[in-house]
Amino acid sequence: MDGFRPPRLQELPLNADPSAQLVLLDLQGQDATLAQLAHRRRTLPELTVIAELEQRAHELDSRRIELQTRVDDLGREQRKADAEVELVKTRRTRDEERLNSGQVSNPKDLESLQHELVALERRIGTLEDAELEVMESLESAETELAVVLEDLAGVAAEITTHAVTRDAAFADIDARTTEAAEERAVLAVSVPDDLLALYEKLRTQYGTGAAALRARRCEGCRLEINGADLREIATKPDDEVLRCPECSRVLVRTAESGL
Ligand SMILES: [Zn+2]
Structure with missing residues (x-):
């Protein structure tokens, strides 16, 4: 088995004019450009910034809902406390009127009325203290809510600014993509169908479908x-489509191949 080498260059029953093979390199160039543009579109820094801001807005909005609920609850509590105070005050007014009208003359009744007035006064004091406490909590919740609303508005404005930058970048990338796709379509017309099909298959498999042979090196x-492989390549007719023995891509001979 001395000197045996497996045939590493795949013998493809595929022939194409050398000029069509060279077009494949331009096609590869356009595909690389299109892949770069798609990558740029996917990895635009603005997308990360906007995603972070949207997360922040989401958190702030949860806090806003919490605070709004608290403000609503405290407002209701305050109105209830206020109504209670009013109720007791009405009763105090009525008792005072009875006391001042002179209608109550029985000393025992008078004493009882005066006791009630003292109790009502104390009750009003307690209720008003409680109401004040509710009002203070309400005020602090309203202040906090106002801050959150302001932060939310700030984040929303930031998102809008970054969205404008993102959309401008998208428009630029999309215009370049259209241009590259059009150039690619023009190039593809001059590549024979079978060679194009092989190229596409390899491109799906390896990311790139064709590479130049320059200075004895596969550029793929x-x-x-x-x-040994170079000597074998040198014997192949110009119109035979070759594959890189290392990476299997279509290997296109150029004037600088070094053969
Ligand atoms: Zn290669």
Whole structure:
């Protein structure tokens, strides 16, 4: 088995004019441009910034709902406390009127009325203290809510600013993409169908479908082709479609191949 080498260059029953093979390199160039543009569109820094801001807005909005609920609850509590105070005050007024009218003359009744007035006064004091406490809590919740609303508005404005930048970048990328796609379509017309099909298949498989052979190196995998393979390549007719023995991409011979 001395000197045996498996045939590493795949013998493809595929032939194409060398000029069509060279077009494949331009096509590869456009595909690389399109892939870069798609990558740029996906990884635009604005997208990360906007996602972070949206997360912040989401958190702030949860806090806003909490605070709004608290403000509503405290407002209701305050109105209830206020009504209670009013009720007791009405009763105090009525008792005072009875006391001042002179209608109550029985000393025992008078004493009882005066006791009630003292109790009502104390009750009003307690209720008003409680109401004040509710009002203070309400005020602090309203202040906090106002801050959150302001923060929310600030974040929303920031999102809008970054969205404008993002949309401008998208428009630029999309225009370049359309241009590259159009150029690609023009190039694809001059590549024979079978070669194009092979190219597309390899592109799906490896990311790139064709590479130039320059200075004995495959520009697809960047590996230098060994001497034996180079000698074999040199014997192949110009119109035979070759594959890189290392990476299997279509290997296109150029004037600088070093053969
Ligand atoms: Zn290669």
